Amino acid sequence: MRQIPWARIAVSIFFVGLLATPAVMRWRLAQRTLAAHSTLDRQAALARHGFYLEEVSHAAGIDFVHQAPTLDAKLNPIMPEVASMGASVSIVDFDRDGWPDIYVTNSAEGSKNHLYRNMHDGTFKDVAEELGVADVNQPGTGVSMGAVWGDYDNDGYEDLFLIKWGRPELFHNDHGHGFTRVSEKAGLPPWINANTAVWFDYDGDGLLDLFVGGYYPEDVDLWHLKNTRMMPDSFEYAKNGGRKYLFHNLGNGKFEEISAKVGIDSRRWALAASAADLRGTGHPDLFIANDYGVSELYLNDGKRFHEAGQQTGVGFAPKSGMNVAFGDILNDGHFAVYVSNISENGALIQGNNLWVPKEGAPANTVSFENLARDMGVELGGWSFGAQFGDLNNDGTLDLYLTNGYVSLDRTRSYWYDFTKIAGGNSSIIGDARDWPAMDGRSLSGYQQKHVWLNDGAGRFVDVAQAVGVTDTYDGRAVAMADLWNRGVLDVVVANQRGPLLLYKNTVAPGNHWIEFNLRGVKSNRSAIGAEVELRWNDQKQIQEVSGGSGFSAQNDRRLHFGLGKNVQLKSAVIHWPSGKVQTMDSLIPDKLYTIEEPQ
């Protein structure tokens, strides 16, 4: 009698089980993301998630559509890809009327930037032209890529640094009545191809310094190319990008470029940067997300920077970094860092990074682990700008991510050709002539956005569709602000070749909030770098005033804390950049506190 081969049958069943495993994992993921794909009406969303976002740009008087740059004709075959950035948004109260205003950049030669003044009645009015910050994209001077605001001369009014592929511009704010161009006087170089800049006081002298991260090399004029060898020489290890600048504020309206002197020396392709005190040293550290390579973390000892990307864990795996946002997502008094990358099913799965500090690190050190997958914020398509903010005022920071690279023909994709060239040697990938023509094809276009709601227990759940975020534009920059002083965070999104979107937030009644508007005295007037540690009930959360974060974006300087229900506020401890520590008790919720640094 023939013996039954039990062992072989068992192995065959095991083999079939292995083949079925991906389907099981996909089903589990689908179950987890079910909420992301179901739309709800306003009332249902309020009941289920505690907030609803309604796009109101037109009703608010904003009908801005971003225009992309048109570069040298030699780049025509891949123009949509190389001219794929420039849409940005920054929030500033430029006239100090207590209402956040909005500045947005345009990127076609001759196009105008817009400064939307908050009219206090739910609408905005463009005043860029009359105040002198509109016509900044003239031929020969390059075009805008972003803007960051900081009061570099401590006169109480936020000044404007314009990030460009071209001539960088610094505009002095003349007490809210106009702007004066002071770029040459400040000592800025004639040309930088940058996509990111950050205001921060790196040495604690009370004057805001300025970091600018180059993308393309500064000797490249993208409108008059000498040759087409201006592309990255590697998809993941490129070091032929633009240089980095640290402009030290000398206090007399002039800046001195000191990057090499203080240890910042990199030619990676920087796309996003932000600064925060990640180690509790009192000095802001600088985090740079690089395209085509690893992220860099420059630890600041107050005088010099030490690159510690590998040492801290964030500079190990090369990806396509496009965002830097800090958030105390676990309410434990430590900042996590969100870096966006590329994920496209069947082509490239980099996954976004959520760098969470490991526990038990020795004093003045930090080490991160990537918990993006565990916490559910890993896959976001071709991700760009993201920001943390408590969108439903429940006391935990949520995460808004926009995405989408090039949306052209919906039916034809450029992904195959993109991977074909991306895998090649530097001599091939580095020359735009070698790149296959896009021919109107999309590259990760028409993507759904992500609004990840923090459940407070270590998981984020995507509720974008349910809470009204249904657009599929090529999103670039995200900024958050309480635009209408209602105690809720609204969201502004800048889209490449698309409209500026204003998502007005409605939060279900019951959850409380508190906001802080800080003004430095010994510290820089903008209070950039000031950190508030708020304690309520059994919760603790830190937030820091930022001089630029996300991708080509800047949130409102005012800090917004959601508090949830049944609030017992205990204290707010403010760590000023000067080193002063101010403790405030007897706070009451649902109030904006304007606090000046004590003498």
Place this chain on the structure above:
Amino acid sequence: MSQPTTESKMPPTEPTSSPLFRGWTPVSSRLNPYLPPIFITLILLIGHLSFGILESYQKTILAIVSAMACELVLSRLLLHKWPNLASSYITGISVGILLRSPGYWPYVVCALLSITSKYVLRVNGRHLFNPSNFGICAMLFLASDAVATLSIQWGNNLVAMAVIWVLGSLIIWRARRFHICATYVASFLLLSVVRAWITGDPWLSEVSPITGPEYQLFIFFMITDPKTTVRSKWGQCVVAFLVALAEMFFRLGQSIYAPLYALFFVGPAAIAVEMWINSRQSASGAHKAIAQPSHVQP
């Protein structure tokens, strides 16, 4: 699929999944079992220490350990013998290098699939698929939302790439399988001209993929695998060309993983054809032997 009893046709002590065990001199024969693992480990170390190509150490180690553990268990279970683990080490390390996923589970599943396929997908005692090629293709077919493959180059430093090409070629030459690599590379370059002519894309963009590390692993470790290639030299050249040809059609269809898919389909088909030819020849030989018994019985 064959019965496990036919497994005895697999040489028990030969770490079999590389050509490097053949054609080596007797003096160095004791080192032979360790050369392929050493070579692929060298690739990994050069790639990672120079450019950090690994997703993470943990994931690569996970793939290696999973593959070796699986080999150990299945060999004991089905063959009742202790396996040489060099082959599974190579499979695991190939998975660790080639597979890209933010998650951990794909590395485990892919490594297990690769090894298990050797024991399940068999005909007349011979496994049809290159193990890591099968595992990775299966993951790409079934889990495209969770995995991709290595699609990057060795940075902007030509030295690392040159070292691997030269070292790999020398070893393959000694192993008398250089003709497979040479045929494939020549076919790829020739057909890149055809592809460029058809698509209108720059020729260098068609050449571009072969300059990446994915192809180095593909050429030195997948298409030369003696267990999953045909036996005759001319047949191996034909198969190498057919892989390149199939890859061209996959590429014209804009398949990102064209070389892996080409080998996935051409490799087993070539072995099946060879087995069919061999069976016909055997039958014919037996028929002749029966018809002319005096020739074999003096």
